[in-house]
Amino acid sequence: MLQIAAWKRVLIWAVCLAGILFAFPNAFYSRVETHNDALAEIEALGATPEREEAAGTWPGWMPNSLVNLGLDLRGGAHLLAEVQVADVYDDRMDGYWLNVRDALVEIRDQVGFVERLDDAPAGELQVRISNPDGLEAALSAVRALAQPVASLTGVGATDLVVSGQGGVITVALSPEEKAATDNRTIQQSLEIIRRRVDEVGTREPTIQRQGADRILIQVPGIGSAEELKELIGTTARLTFHPVVRRTANPNVQPGPGEAVFQDLEIEDEYYVVESTPVLSGEDLVDAQPSFDQNGQPSVSFRFNPQGARVFGQYTSDNVGALFATVLDDRVITAPQIREPITGGSGQITGNFSVESSTQLAILLRAGALPAEMVFLEERTIGPELGQDSIEAGRIACIVAFVAVLAFMALSYGLFGIFANIALLLNVAILFGVLSAIGATLTLPGIAGIVLTIGMAVDANVLVFERIREELKTAKGPSRAIELGYERALSAIIDANITTFITAVILFALGSGPVRGFAVTLGIGILTSVFTAIFVTRLIIVMWFERKRPRTIEV
């Protein structure tokens, strides 16, 4: 007979109640959002009366997780960046050149003079020795420089591949070391992008790695992808170089160990500088926007102790010389050193506005990106478009809801109303789950919910139709209900598992809005099966126990 154990009843109602409770904050979206933001601010910056008041708009004992709104609903910017991981190889080789030179100089009697070839392929270091007979000795000297690779997958491998031919030694990173380096480059880039985006202080940015060398960045509420690109796309590599001379000729040939950089502001001003920097941004510990003595916006910075010592030493030795501050190969400013600067702090003055000095300070604080980024995909969605979509989605949901509820009630009478109660609970639980797991609701996701509303009744329809059939064979209403559930079950399970498979595939392969759709569709299937085989059944059983009808009409 129709019996459901008391603990099962409690459990089913508890799940429904929890669903409603977790869905509830979404009905007061902006209030809960204010509350959450205030809590985060109190956490980060300490409590103020205003923040306490804002936090008090929503009772603290209530659940406060909300369904995140996707970019297409909230507006914001989306970027897919590819990190040029190979850039780092050249820097590594530059670093190794000094070691290789030192190692070869020690055995100069065997290898002769050592010279680095400028036309080596990217990522390789080529060194010519004047005495080709010493190749073997040179190779073993260079190989001795190799270090074990520090990664889990590269155990046992060394970081360098060294080969030699006719007096030319070629040094390159081994595949294992490249993989480990790539990984580090991406991690560093992720970290620096995160710091830069956090500095701007927007709500819930998404910064995640995609595939081997890509980074996905989604920032809600930012004006445009272009703005975001300026913030995170700049390498922000700050270096300080001694100036050799200033020129207006863009084709000037730099001497050995020199480089030519263009001025940031003045198009036809070029600086020939020593290519090895005296100091770089890595030695900075702080940077803040400030004003110089003329009241012009500038950026003040402070070096770490080591940097301060080098800076103090250099400025003492080179009073009167020009000293270039270079950001990403463009000269910001090249002032004359008037006096030794030993305090370890300095100021970059240039043609700044307040905004650009603030921006530069942020970039310097967050650190330089290890490699350049190429943007493969960029999307900007205006907030008003998102608002329109939410509005349209809301209206469509309500209309769909009313239509389906009416249709079910008309078709199945009292049982239809039971199914409708389950449908309402279904959507509540769906929202509850979405909020609790912090899922992101996108525009296709709203479509997924509407589709769930339409399809959720399916399991109930299957059962009701089955009960109708079983009633025909006249075994009495309670037996008919029981058989209806029992016999419809395999169809319900099979039908929903196949749909669930497609949702899983969509989730695995999709991205952004499509993934949001997969999430709502998948969770919608789970909640609709739950409400159909547990909730509706429980309601029917409870009704049956009270009324004990002799006949039922479905």
Add this chain to the structure above:
Amino acid sequence: MRLRLVPAETNYDFFRYARLTMGISIVAMIASVLLWLTVGLNFGIDFRGGTTIRTEAVQPVDTGAYRGVIEPLGLGDVSISEVFDPSFGADKNVAMIRIQAQEGQESVSGDVILQVETALQGLDPSLTFTSVESVGPKVSGELIQTAVIAVLAALGAILIYIWLRFEWQFSVGAVVALFHDVILTIGIFSLLQIRFDLATIAALLTIVGYSINDTVVIFDRLRENLRKYKKKPLVDVMNLSVNETLSRTLMTSGTTLLALIALLALGGDVIRGFVFAITWGVIVGTYSSVYVAKNVVLMLGVKRDWSKPDANQGNQFGNIDA
């Protein structure tokens, strides 16, 4: 009085016009493939790279004038179309501008977008740009690949699942029906030149999921009836099964269509293509569940002795109890 979409007892012969319905399905599939090959799909930037800019203005959209200011910028193929939606009102005029992927660039640079925006704002200062999206050729190539993999993976997974739960003839029948639905959807998208993008792929997979739902319900009943009527000809058992589940099939399609039509009419223009695909898929999917899937099973024949082992007992789904 209950609302009934079909009478309580039906006894339609769904194989009476089997040749005709199969013929229609085959012709429609061939026509779809031909349309796909000749007219082609109207790929969105997700699949062919490029930039779309959505503009909103108080003044009516003048595509000719828009084109007039953008063309001198020399950006190659530019298409401008006005977007209509009943919710817009007289002072909200929306247009979509699509610019082809630029030679030698991954995503369109900010300068190009700024040029276009400045040029358009010179024409109408009230113009705002509510969304700007740009996808590079590298990503779009990969997206096509992923999309094809997604659809094939879904079909493959369903093939295996149905095979495990039923018989291989059923899984072939189901997948042929799904293939039919996917092809017809691609056909209608080619015919009407609706934009085919990543969301459309999501819609295709949803169609696959929905249509299999319908098919499985009929198959499940067929399996049950095969156990019950061991001597009845297969055609009759099939007819009986479809008739018995007809009310359910139409009820579910009916409620789903009600919800979808609400979304189609009121959900806004941004997802209209997506919703249209699903709506079309629900209609085609319901048809294919009744007329394609089981006809294929009939052609392949199926084992008649389902008495043992009972596929429904002793597995993890057999004893779920509330």
